[in-house]
Amino acid sequence: MDKNLKEHLMSYLLGRLSCQDVAEIITEYLEGAMSLSNRIRFHMHLGMCRDCRNYLEQMKATVQTLGKLPPEPISPHVREELLRRFQHWKKG
Amino acid sequence: MLFFEWLTIALALPVIPPGRDESELLDGLRKGDEQAFAEAVDRYSGSLLRVAMAYVPSQAVAEEVVQETWMGVFEGLSRFEGRSSFKTWLFTILTNRAKTRGTRESRYVAFAEKTGSEDDDEWGGVDLDSFIQSGSKAGHWIEPPHAWDHGTPERLALSKESREQIEQAIEALPATQRQVITFRDLEGLSSDEVCNILQVTETNQRVLLHRARSRVRRTLAQYVKGDLG
Ligand SMILES: [Zn+2]
Numbered sequence: 001m002d003k004n005l006k007e008h009l010m011s012y013l014l015g016r017l018s019c020q021d022v023a024e025i026i027t028e029y030l031e032g033a034m035s036l037s038n039r040i041r042f043h044m045h046l047g048m049c050r051d052c053r054n055y056l057e058q059m060k061a062t063v064q065t066l067g068k069l070p071p072e073p074i075s076p077h078v079r080e081e082l083l084r085r086f087q088h089w090k091k092g
Numbered sequence: 093m094l095f096f097e098w099l100t101i102a103l104a105l106p107v108i109p110p111g112r113d114e115s116e117l118l119d120g121l122r123k124g125d126e127q128a129f130a131e132a133v134d135r136y137s138g139s140l141l142r143v144a145m146a147y148v149p150s151q152a153v154a155e156e157v158v159q160e161t162w163m164g165v166f167e168g169l170s171r172f173e174g175r176s177s178f179k180t181w182l183f184t185i186l187t188n189r190a191k192t193r194g195t196r197e198s199r200y201v202a203f204a205e206k207t208g209s210e211d212d213d214e215w216g217g218v219d220l221d222s223f224i225q226s227g228s229k230a231g232h233w234i235e236p237p238h239a240w241d242h243g244t245p246e247r248l249a250l251s252k253e254s255r256e257q258i259e260q261a262i263e264a265l266p267a268t269q270r271q272v273i274t275f276r277d278l279e280g281l282s283s284d285e286v287c288n289i290l291q292v293t294e295t296n297q298r299v300l301l302h303r304a305r306s307r308v309r310r311t312l313a314q315y316v317k318g319d320l321g
Contacts, residue, residue, distance in 0.1 A: 018231025020223040027302035031283065033294070051236035058237055061245050062309040066277035068249035069258065071138030078155050082133050082162055083126065089166045090124040 017045045022052045026059055114178050122169055133162070136179060139279055140186055146270040147190035157193055161186040180285050183275070187289055219310070240316060254315050261311040265304050272297060273304035 017025075022045050028034045029042055046053050073079075112120065112131060120128020140161055144154035164185040172181055224232045248254040262270055271290060275281045281289075287297050 018223075019233050020220075020231045023222070023306075027298055027305060031298055031301075033298060051233050054237040054239045055233075058240055058313060059305065059309055061240050061248075062305060062312055063277050064245035065248045065312065066258070066273070066308070067280060068245060069255065069278060071142045071278075073134070074137040074141050074155065074158060078159065079133060079137070082137075082159060083130060085159070085163065086124075086126065086129045086166070089163075090126075 015041060017041050019045075019049060019052050019055075022046070022049075023055060026056060029056075030059065030063075115174075118169075118172070118174075118178060121165070136182055137162075139179070140182060142278060143183060143186055143271070143274055144190055146267065146274045147187065148193060153193065157186065157190045160189045160193070164189060176285070176288075179279075180281065180289070183279075183281070183289055237313065238317065244316065248312060248315070254312070257311055257315050258308060261308045262304075265307060268292075269300045269304040269307075272300040273308065276301055277305070 022042065025034065025038065025042065029039070034042065046056065112128065117128055117132050117135075121132060137158055140158045141154055144157040144161075145151070148154050148157060161182060165182065168185065172178075176184070222234055224230055224234055248258075262273060265273065268290070272286060275286045275289065276283065283294060283297055283301075286292075287294055290297065292300070
């Protein structure tokens, strides 16, 4: 069978995902919560679609960015109050 | 450098104990060691405050919730068995305090009304206006996403302006979405831990995470396009 035809037939049988579908199930993919058949369809779409590959990379980069944001320290007066309460608790 | 020279300098420096690991820290707390407590406060309070902000309407109330959380630690320390990490245990105490606090705060009602409508939020995380809705190209991107270069996360995290954009995007999220993205992506908890703390199903957690991440990504995409691109 012609390779192209085979691919088309496969994607038809598996159910082709649109870019919108990909964007809607991307977290399912990143969370490893996707069924095998959806994962195959997902990868097939990505193999053919640079836009969605970019989207996936943007999503991963977003998560990475959020992981690089340190929390702001608490204000010194709250910190002092806490240490004071700890001393109090220790005595009580 | 001569050995004695080095020794003089070394002895003159204040003794800074190396960072204790979690169990050492807990031992210290149980013994009432103030150093250990100060270290625990410095290590975790920023995270606690950030999470508290996802529950209550103001910085002042969030700070009180953080204080109450540490009070809860004093009370519960002898019962803590280490089945979860110390940080996850802290978050569990915090969310309980924050929720109790939330119901007492009259302002919380306004806050909940503003942000608590996510249960009927029909929005699936992706804007329909990002995609062609009819014709042979239906389902395709209207404005295809660009490739971000490799160093983008570092650059975004270092830029004050982009950090502010991220903060605003997260603040604008419905409360439960904000809670989930804070736990998962800012604090690095696992989905199991978050499901436990929030008492939601895995699917529910994932849907909330998806919506939250999609919105933050969109904000970043606009920022990257405008300022870095
Ligand atoms: Zn696509």
